[in-house]
Amino acid sequence: MELKSSWPELKELKGDRREQTGMREKERLSLEWSRIVAAIANWKAPWEEVSRRRGNGAVGLAYYLGQRHAGMTLRQLGKYMGDVEYPAVNVAIARFQNRLKTERSLQRRVKQIEKLLKVEV
8 A cells, every 4th residue: 555655756756757857947048049040140141041951060059059058958949940849859969969079160160159159168
């Protein structure tokens, strides 16, 4: 009988494992999606155009900065990009991070944008 009474408590402790929103709320900074998009738009063209191009990393960079510096959840990031499901956002961030490990030009671009946004790395 004790097991039944403690079961709801255990269930409450588990929460939603897919997103750790409680932790993200504590980490949230004042950086907004519009500022991230504006900084990336300085890349080469307006955001609407840059975000539609394939292979330039603009969308992955936006997701990466939104998650890392604004504390946005994967769901929030997906909504900003037009209802993209959170697993797809997660994959895009992972791919961007892999590119970031090897591409020096991309590393420089990220540092420039972070400096423009005035965020600490």
